[in-house]
Amino acid sequence: MTETSESLTKRVEPLQAGAHVILASFLGDEPALALGDGAMFIGGVQCQPHGIHAILVAASDGTKIISGGDDGKVISTQNPNTSELISDQKGKWIDALALGPSNAIAWSTGKLVLARDSKGVVKTWSAPTTAQGLSFAPKGYRLAISHYNGASLWFPNTEGTPEFREWKGSHLDITVSPDGRFLVTSMQENTLHGWRLADGKDMRMSGYPSKSRSFSWSHDGNWLATSGADAAIIWPFKDKDGPMGKAPRECGVRHAKVSSVAFHPRALVVAIGYEDSCILLCRLNDGAELLVRPAMPAEGKITSMGWDRVGARMIFGTEEGAAGVLTLP
Amino acid sequence: MSDKIPVTVLTGYLGAGKTTLLNRILTEPHGKKFAVIVNEFGEVGIDNDLVVGADEEVFEMNNGCICCTVRGDLIRIIEGLMKRKGKFDAIIVETTGLADPAPVAQTFFVDEDVAARAKLDAVVTVVDAKWLNDQLKDAPEVKNQIAFADVIILNKSDLVTPDELNDVEKKIRAINAYATITRTTRAAVPLDAVLGKNAFDLERILDIAPEFLEDVHVHHDDTVQSFSLTLPGDIDPEKFMPWISDFTQKEGPNILRCKGILSFKDEPKRFVFQGVHMILDGDLQRDWRADEVRQSKMVFIGHKLNRAAIEKAVEACRV
Numbered sequence: 001m002t003e004t005s006e007s008l009t010k011r012v013e014p015l016q017a018g019a020h021v022i023l024a025s026f027l028g029d030e031p032a033l034a035l036g037d038g039a040m041f042i043g044g045v046q047c048q049p050h051g052i053h054a055i056l057v058a059a060s061d062g063t064k065i066i067s068g069g070d071d072g073k074v075i076s077t078q079n080p081n082t083s084e085l086i087s088d089q090k091g092k093w094i095d096a097l098a099l100g101p102s103n104a105i106a107w108s109t110g111k112l113v114l115a116r117d118s119k120g121v122v123k124t125w126s127a128p129t130t131a132q133g134l135s136f137a138p139k140g141y142r143l144a145i146s147h148y149n150g151a152s153l154w155f156p157n158t159e160g161t162p163e164f165r166e167w168k169g170s171h172l173d174i175t176v177s178p179d180g181r182f183l184v185t186s187m188q189e190n191t192l193h194g195w196r197l198a199d200g201k202d203m204r205m206s207g208y209p210s211k212s213r214s215f216s217w218s219h220d221g222n223w224l225a226t227s228g229a230d231a232a233i234i235w236p237f238k239d240k241d242g243p244m245g246k247a248p249r250e251c252g253v254r255h256a257k258v259s260s261v262a263f264h265p266r267a268l269v270v271a272i273g274y275e276d277s278c279i280l281l282c283r284l285n286d287g288a289e290l291l292v293r294p295a296m297p298a299e300g301k302i303t304s305m306g307w308d309r310v311g312a313r314m315i316f317g318t319e320e321g322a323a324g325v326l327t328l329p
Numbered sequence: 330m331s332d333k334i335p336v337t338v339l340t341g342y343l344g345a346g347k348t349t350l351l352n353r354i355l356t357e358p359h360g361k362k363f364a365v366i367v368n369e370f371g372e373v374g375i376d377n378d379l380v381v382g383a384d385e386e387v388f389e390m391n392n393g394c395i396c397c398t399v400r401g402d403l404i405r406i407i408e409g410l411m412k413r414k415g416k417f418d419a420i421i422v423e424t425t426g427l428a429d430p431a432p433v434a435q436t437f438f439v440d441e442d443v444a445a446r447a448k449l450d451a452v453v454t455v456v457d458a459k460w461l462n463d464q465l466k467d468a469p470e471v472k473n474q475i476a477f478a479d480v481i482i483l484n485k486s487d488l489v490t491p492d493e494l495n496d497v498e499k500k501i502r503a504i505n506a507y508a509t510i511t512r513t514t515r516a517a518v519p520l521d522a523v524l525g526k527n528a529f530d531l532e533r534i535l536d537i538a539p540e541f542l543e544d545v546h547v548h549h550d551d552t553v554q555s556f557s558l559t560l561p562g563d564i565d566p567e568k569f570m571p572w573i574s575d576f577t578q579k580e581g582p583n584i585l586r587c588k589g590i591l592s593f594k595d596e597p598k599r600f601v602f603q604g605v606h607m608i609l610d611g612d613l614q615r616d617w618r619a620d621e622v623r624q625s626k627m628v629f630i631g632h633k634l635n636r637a638a639i640e641k642a643v644e645a646c647r648v
Binding site (some may be wrong): 019020022036037053054056070091092093095112129130132146168169170187188189210211300 | 362377381382384386388390391398405406409412414416440441442541562645
């Protein structure tokens with residue numbers, strides 16, 4: 001293939017991974033990977049916070065990685081030598097995990113949802129069915145939980161019953177908009193469902209050919225990029241009605257499904273990872289595309305992407321254990 | 330993409346010997362690693378294998394199809410298992426004694442992510458030779474579990490007389506004439522009787538079916554029956570596909586399983602389909618060999634199926 005000025009492929013440095021990449025992010029300036037075989041690589045140094053056990057879910061705020069394993073442990077890792085055990089659910093799988101404002105952490109196993117505040121106080125709530133996804137609201141200490149037939153909003157530090165938002169079906173991942181006005185879930189039936197929290201109004205965002213399992217909000221909070229179609233589907237959330245009655249933008253249309261999306265932390269540019277391992281950067285304003293990584297189906301779908309704090313570098317990883325770091329010119 | 334992981338579903342009523350069979354499978358020196366999805370966590374304890382507890386969370390798909398239920402926990406567990414791909418060779422799903430096998434089987438067809446990574450190898454049902462007669466009267470689950478099976482382990486055969494055993498086997502045949510039956514004591518079976526059956530390669534089932542149907546004078550069970558159809562020559566897909574699709578939509582709740590290998594007109598490849606309730610899955614597989622007779626065979630297992638009407642409808646699809 002010919003290199004053109006539209007390609008950034010030469011600015012990608014490969015990284016050692018070797019197993020399913022659960023999370024690709026930066027800890028400070030160090031590229032960090034959490035892998036399905038239990039290993040983490042931080043700045044190229046390997047550590048095994050979960051021993052030989054698998055890491056199933058992980059999240060990062062740029063200073064630490066919180067990981068949940070099939071050993072039932074939730075562990076916070078700052079660097080290869082510093083890990084802290086947050087919780088041990090003794091052999092149960094950790095199904096979902098979320099990081100929130102002021103170091104709040106939430107995790108779940110089956111129906112049991114646990115939330116830990118900045119002081120380390122852990123509260124629990126039993127969801128009506130298995131908790132599939134967790135997401136903290138941007139302000140306050142409030143957790144959104146997706147489950148079968150709807151979502152619940154829980155204030156862990158209050159005694160009251162969580163607020164229940166009903167919508168029939170199995171809800172998978174969940175996210176709260178950065179302004180706290182909207183709640184969005186992905187569903188088993190290849191759609192998104194949204195609620196406007198102020199009045200509970202339902203929003204259906206449908207038309208996906210497969211499940212949408214990756215969400216990313218733009219830095220200004222006005223756009224939600226989603227995976228699951230042959231392009232990144234980007235919904236407008238700026239207006240008071242959010243995406244209701246509006247068509248989404250489609251960026252990076254290709255003959256391959258999008259498996260991962262990650263908005264740039266400072267610009268309206270979205271990194272789009274596909275099931276064939278290709279990555280594009282797409283500018284929202286004019287749809288201009290830059291190739292980061294060509295299609296390499298044998299290396300598996302892009303499973304995770306993350307930008308550093310300033311948006312100068314982006315790290316990615318794949319299902320088959322390939323990984324790399326893009327440095328922008 | 331690598332090969333799909335084979336999945337064996339283990340069913341059987343309470344006390345039939347499911348856990349004994351599972352432990353036997355896991356302790357045999359077979360050199361294979363299994364991921365085992367169990368309900369009663371802690372009953373099996375094998376260091377070498379991955380054992381995962383499940384909640385049997387069954388939910389309805391939100392697609393307007395009332396009998397389309399799947400196991401949400403299974404979708405999540407298989408997604409999790411795939412993150413450590415290469416660490417095991419096969420998956421075994423143990424269901425509780427009271428479980429309906431349909432949602433488990435349907436999960437492997439309905440969820441596209443699961444279907445892309447795992448394939449149903451066989452539904453293995455353990456049956457208690459001593460208590461089956463009573464259970465058939467009291468427990469509707471038992472009948473469904475037998476009807477669903479590709480492989481039936483007729484366990485505790487040492488606890489009954491040979492006559493009683495033959496009688497029990499006839500009762501099983503009346504419900505499901507197409508499963509292979511292996512008589513055991515303490516669930517002692519060679520592994521190849523339950524694993525790697527590729528039971529959805531229907532050839533074996535369909536080929537052996539006619540003989541034993543004639544041998545055993547099957548007295549059909551009054552609520553669940555199974556029957557097969559064989560049609561020489563070709564079938565017109567333009568007629569058959571709309572019919573089977575319409576038929577499974579209407580009769581879905583009554584159809585427990587259906588499977589078939591079809592010879593389509595002007596098509597060098599064999600069309601293989603299978604279904605669970607309303608869900609149908611089919612594709613063109615290998616070429617018809619020169620030494621094979623081109624014909625179509627189908628098996629239907631279900632409640633209150635109108636055999637004559639089905640035969641007539643299928644007959645009308647012939648070229």
